[in-house]
Amino acid sequence: MGQIYIGRWASFTSVATGTVREPLQEFRQERQPTEAELVLAGSAVRAVEEIFRLDKPLLYARIDLILDENGRPVVLELEICEPSLNLPFSSGSAERFAEAIKNRIC
Numbered sequence: 001m002g003q004i005y006i007g008r009w010a011s012f013t014s015v016a017t018g019t020v021r022e023p024l025q026e027f028r029q030e031r032q033p034t035e036a037e038l039v040l041a042g043s044a045v046r047a048v049e050e051i052f053r054l055d056k057p058l059l060y061a062r063i064d065l066i067l068d069e070n071g072r073p074v075v076l077e078l079e080i081c082e083p084s085l086n087l088p089f090s091s092g093s094a095e096r097f098a099e100a101i102k103n104r105i106c
Helices: 035-051 093-105
Strands: 002-006 009-015 028-031 060-067 073-079
Touching (some): 035 073
Antiparallel strands (some): 002 009, 002 060, 009 028
């Protein structure tokens, strides 16, 4: 499971099949995160903002989560720079990201 996190809005995508080498777009679908996933993702993003002493929240970060042996989400990877932004995998994400950029610079 992975997360596309734009501003303070989040939506998740999950890969139903495929491999790490071949995460085919047609196997990804939007889904709602669990409360535990949201809490963990929010904590991860806040940690990055603290480490880098940012005075404004990140506009984009992707947090990849996996479940541990007890079924709890853990962070596998956190990216704050992503060439594709994974926008096709979350409905409305392009609009939210454009609005966040507009609000940041205007």
